[in-house]
Amino acid sequence: MRHFVQNPVSDQGVRVSLRILATTDLHMNILPYDYHADRSVSGWGLSRTAQLIDDARGEAANVILLDNGDSLYGSALGERLPNVDSDPVHPMIRAMNHLNYDAMNLGNHDFDQGRDAVLRAIRGAEFPVLTANAELPKGAGIVPYVLLRRQVKDDQGGVQMLTIGVIGFLPPNSLHQAQIDTTDILDAARHYVPQMKAEGADVIIALAHSGMGAKAHRADMENVLYPLSTVPGIDALIGGHTHQVFPAEEAEADGVLNGVPTVMPGFWGSHLGVIDLSMVCLDGQWGLCHGAASLRAVSDDPGDEAPTKSTIETLFSDLHDATRAAMQARVGKTVQPLNNYFTLVGADSATRLVQHAMLDHARLVQEALDLPDLPLLAASAAFKSGGFGGPDYYTALSAGTMTQRSLADLYMFPNSFALVKVTGAFLRNWLERSCSIFNQVLPGQGAVQLKDDGVPGYIHESVLGLTYQVDLSQPARFSPAGALRTADAGRLRSLRHEGRSVQDDDQFLLATTDYRVLGGGNYPIPAPEDILPVVPIEIRELLTDYVANQDRIRLDVAPTWQFEPIAGASVWFRSSPKGRDVVQEYPWLQLNERTACDDRGFTCYELPL
Structure with a gap:
């Protein structure tokens, strides 16, 4: 052409x-x-x-x-x-x-x-x-x-x-x-x-x-x-x-x-x-x-x-x-498969492991530096989430031996660990940015595309340590690219920590990355004094340490977040055809297969809201 x-x-x-x-x-x-x-x-x-x-x-x-x-x-x-x-x-x-x-x-x-x-x-x-x-x-x-x-x-x-x-x-x-x-x-x-x-x-x-x-x-x-x-x-x-x-x-x-x-x-x-x-x-x-x-x-x-x-x-x-030989070096073992085929609808065991490793390292840092005794949270995203990478561009590890190749698959970029003191209000804004990649869905609307094809899925982050719901019937606070649209708009509902409603002035320590605290993906940037001085370490390095120190990896994959119900509405999204082989790992996730294989090789799944 x-x-x-x-x-x-x-x-x-x-x-x-x-x-x-x-x-x-x-x-x-x-x-x-x-x-x-x-x-x-x-x-x-x-x-x-x-x-x-x-x-x-x-x-x-x-x-x-x-x-x-x-x-x-x-x-x-x-x-x-x-x-x-x-x-x-x-x-x-x-x-x-x-x-x-x-x-x-x-x-x-x-x-x-x-x-x-x-x-x-x-x-x-x-x-x-x-x-x-x-x-x-x-x-x-x-x-x-x-x-x-x-x-x-x-x-x-x-x-x-x-x-x-x-x-x-x-x-x-x-x-x-x-x-x-x-x-x-x-x-x-x-x-x-x-x-x-x-x-x-x-x-x-x-x-x-x-x-x-x-x-x-x-x-x-x-x-x-x-x-x-x-x-x-x-x-x-x-x-x-x-x-x-x-x-x-x-x-x-x-x-x-x-x-x-x-x-x-x-x-x-x-x-x-x-x-x-x-x-x-x-x-x-x-x-x-x-x-x-x-x-x-x-x-x-x-x-x-x-x-x-x-x-x-x-x-x-x-x-x-x-490179192939180095990637095959054994690190640990998982007793369950780890995958992120359904990360956009809140089911993602692969990213959950990364967050656990970040939380574990945050505990060590909190103790070593005698930091305030605040609740610890961990935020991360699924980098491999289909999109322009195609239907095979997801993380999917079988149960059994984990190698260096497994860890590189779980976290592919050399981002470094960061620890930030945040308020409940800051967390709410952070999560509003995360869920801004989704399209609005009104009551009675069926089969609305969850996000536009040109919007990268890796923009979406979840936070381990919190539970919350996302109300797609409301307009997003930010554009999918991260520009502020309406400051008082909000999709976040029922934001809780250990069952207690999170207030704006509540304080936490958030484990994240240097990329995010510097505004990567147009996420909110914390004040410089809230970014705690930590010894630099790449996420993959702390992930390696965590997996090596575990007898066996076994995770609770219950959702940290879900979509708020919307009467008569549903959304559809693309994922790998291989997702149908692991959907039973998330029994709370009720999906219907809309298209077995589209012109790009993806399966289209529909989720009732």
């Missing part, structure tokens, strides 16, 4: 075509392999995207290849890095060097292991590394933008000089854990784009690790593609961060934002973004004449095997084998 924009530049003069190829949100998925499930996959992995890159390069005379961030960390492969002394090149950087990338933007998750880790990782990069709105030390090897001076072939076979400007942005206020300040994306763009033009950029490409967002700009917007596309001088735009695809298959998605050809190439190498620009030179000045935006998807057909062409798989075979 190709979409075009035309600008009023004369067709007379020298014409040059430029093809821009882009990946985003690779999250260290170099190989088409799911280390959590210990199986090969077909629909993602940079080694599979590489074939699309080769094909797209072979079709055009002038091509550049760019990456839009969140590439360095996010899979088990990224945690088994080679010894720095023997091989100082980060695996993803080695893969990008191998594929001859021309530039790379940084995303927020590239800083998950701190600033110094990023600087070490990019040392071996044979291409520029960018970010224009993060305050990094000079000489760190990261620049706001780059001007790529290229000899290009014109349409008559002649040679021309073209200066291609590439600038990068990441989400504001997303690097607190790395102690790095950021600025607003549009402010940075308005500052640097004219500077790039003044320095001779003939065409400017913006790599924005950011989603679509609202059309109206506000300061420090996380998802800003719509307003960014209005900044004069930007000729092509590449988005990411939200793991979405644009242009989509739907006819209304035209691949153009305010006249700017735009792509969002999915995640994990699922898609290759392709932007074709046609430039005309008149009187020594280049102008954009035509632009086209499209996506190419890696095949998700298991029978469509990647050709043996891929030298990337050979290049990383030793690291792949070492």
